[in-house]
Amino acid sequence: MIEILNVVKKFKTNGANFKTAVNDVTFSIRRNEIFGLLGTNGAGKTTILKMLTGQIQPTAGKIFYDGKTFNENLFEIKKMLGVVPQHINFDQELTVEENLELHARLYGMEKIERQNRITELLDYMELAEYRNYNVRKLSGGMKRRLLIARALIHRPKIIFLDEPTVALDPQVRRRIWNLIEELAKNGVTIVLTTHYIEEAENLCNRTAIINAGKLIAENSPVGFCESLGKFTVESADTFKFFHDKESAEKAASLLENSKVRQTKLEDVFIELTERGKNL
Amino acid sequence: MVAPLLYLTAFGWGLGRSVQLQSGTYLDFIVPGIMALNSMNIGFHSIISVHAERVYHKSLEEYLISPIDPKSFLTGKILGAVLKGLISSVIIILTALIFGANLTLSAELFFVLALNTVIFAEVGFYAAMRLATYEEMAQVNTYILLPMSFMCGTFFSTATLPEGLRFFINCLPLTHASQLLRSLTVGGSILFDSLLILAIFAALGFFLSLKALKKCQED
Numbered sequence: 001m002i003e004i005l006n007v008v009k010k011f012k013t014n015g016a017n018f019k020t021a022v023n024d025v026t027f028s029i030r031r032n033e034i035f036g037l038l039g040t041n042g043a044g045k046t047t048i049l050k051m052l053t054g055q056i057q058p059t060a061g062k063i064f065y066d067g068k069t070f071n072e073n074l075f076e077i078k079k080m081l082g083v084v085p086q087h088i089n090f091d092q093e094l095t096v097e098e099n100l101e102l103h104a105r106l107y108g109m110e111k112i113e114r115q116n117r118i119t120e121l122l123d124y125m126e127l128a129e130y131r132n133y134n135v136r137k138l139s140g141g142m143k144r145r146l147l148i149a150r151a152l153i154h155r156p157k158i159i160f161l162d163e164p165t166v167a168l169d170p171q172v173r174r175r176i177w178n179l180i181e182e183l184a185k186n187g188v189t190i191v192l193t194t195h196y197i198e199e200a201e202n203l204c205n206r207t208a209i210i211n212a213g214k215l216i217a218e219n220s221p222v223g224f225c226e227s228l229g230k231f232t233v234e235s236a237d238t239f240k241f242f243h244d245k246e247s248a249e250k251a252a253s254l255l256e257n258s259k260v261r262q263t264k265l266e267d268v269f270i271e272l273t274e275r276g277k278n279l
Numbered sequence: 280m281v282a283p284l285l286y287l288t289a290f291g292w293g294l295g296r297s298v299q300l301q302s303g304t305y306l307d308f309i310v311p312g313i314m315a316l317n318s319m320n321i322g323f324h325s326i327i328s329v330h331a332e333r334v335y336h337k338s339l340e341e342y343l344i345s346p347i348d349p350k351s352f353l354t355g356k357i358l359g360a361v362l363k364g365l366i367s368s369v370i371i372i373l374t375a376l377i378f379g380a381n382l383t384l385s386a387e388l389f390f391v392l393a394l395n396t397v398i399f400a401e402v403g404f405y406a407a408m409r410l411a412t413y414e415e416m417a418q419v420n421t422y423i424l425l426p427m428s429f430m431c432g433t434f435f436s437t438a439t440l441p442e443g444l445r446f447f448i449n450c451l452p453l454t455h456a457s458q459l460l461r462s463l464t465v466g467g468s469i470l471f472d473s474l475l476i477l478a479i480f481a482a483l484g485f486f487l488s489l490k491a492l493k494k495c496q497e498d
Binding site: 011053054074075078081083085087 | 332336337338340341342343344345346347496497
């Protein structure tokens with residue numbers, strides 16, 4: 001559905017100097033999957049997301065949506081996309097309903113359709129009673145749900161979520177995860193960036209790990225763990241990975257204060273980003 | 280809006296009625312200047328909220344992501360400023376008429392007011408796209424708009440200025456807006472040179488604002 005081919009993004013810093021934020025990245029996103037872009041802060045996830053949503057142009061490389069680039073079909077592609085930004089970016093002077101109304105108008109929705117969809121989404125996000133509240137009066141979790149509602153209003157086929165649960169408490173985070181899973185079940189393709197490994201592990205069908213602007217690996221969370229070794233022997237600050245439990249237990253018996261556990265995506269992430277190991 | 284009305288009251292009604300010029304009262308002279316500076320201020324100030332939308336609220340992003348042509352977005356913002364500029368101009372004109380000013384009103388007069396508002400809305404938009412802080416935006420007002428308000432033939436004729444300064448002042452759009460409005464309010468003809476200069480400023484402003492809007496997406 002989305003093909004990202006050899007994409008590079010450079011930003012001008014001082015004078016003639018450039019900083020490479022994204023360096024020759026190639027991957028694809030399939031229809032109806034939850035795809036995670038995983039990386040540390042400043043890895044280049046948001047820059048990739050901005051290129052995928054047409055906000056910025058790649059310096060080199062191409063992005064295809066069903067075989068078409070933004071240059072060929074800008075507005076039609078934009079209509080297919082919903083974007084949930086990392087920061088709260090509502091019009092602060094408007095109410096909950098007015099913010100949704102504005103967004104629906106920007107996407108050219110007819111009046112009746114707009115009104116029905118706003119009511120439907122406010123019910124779905126359990127925000128109906130706050131319809132006429134100024135957005136400033138909402139809590140952090142409510143604002144986050146409203147951002148998702150806004151992104152959904154024009155019935156996009158693909159939703160991009162940039163760090164959707166950053167700075168939220170565990171209950172609200174769990175609720176957002178449930179919402180994302182429901183959207184995926186309803187046939188929406190989800191692309192999310194996160195630096196919460198647990199989030200990617202719980203939600204994503206596939207993840208790409210980005211480090212210093214480069215894509216260093218792409219797999220399913222389970223696939224990543226299996227390729228590194230399903231079992232981890234943890235002792236003090238050392239980690240060893242094994243493909244079978246017997247070998248892991250044997251190794252653990254030789255180490256003091258060690259334990260055997262299932263390998264987590266977090267282990268893979270640390271292994272790949274900090275130790276530069278290739279899987 | 281408040282400042283132009285105060286200028287009108289103090290310099291026009293208070294002082295101007297007792298000062299007689301060759302062409303009429305000082306009130307008649309000052310009203311077109313105040314209309315020009317008012318349309319400049321309204322044009323600039325009614326569009327600079329887009330700076331907060333870009334820097335603080337980040338809500339500009341919402342428009343940039345949506346399937347809206349940046350030209351349409353910019354045009355919409357400018358037309359909003361023009362509407363506000365024309366409404367406030369009508370208030371200034373009505374107040375001036377109540378104070379006893381002799382004004383000839385015409386469609387050309389409102390066209391020039393709209394054109395002047397467009398130019399300064401574009402100045403405001405460009406600044407809002409390029410400047411980082413609210414303090415920098417305030418400096419545009421202090422160091423560009425405020426001197427222009429007083430120097431560009433609004434309160435006195437530029438003919439009395441030294442030649443070098445007069446040349447510089449004649450390069451500024453507000454001078455031409457003042458001259459055009461002054462000619463039109465006394466029933467004179469439209470000054471095509473001044474109109475052409477304003478049109479060039481408006482076209483250049485649109486081009487630069489559009490470029491700045493596209494560039495801010497990259498930041």
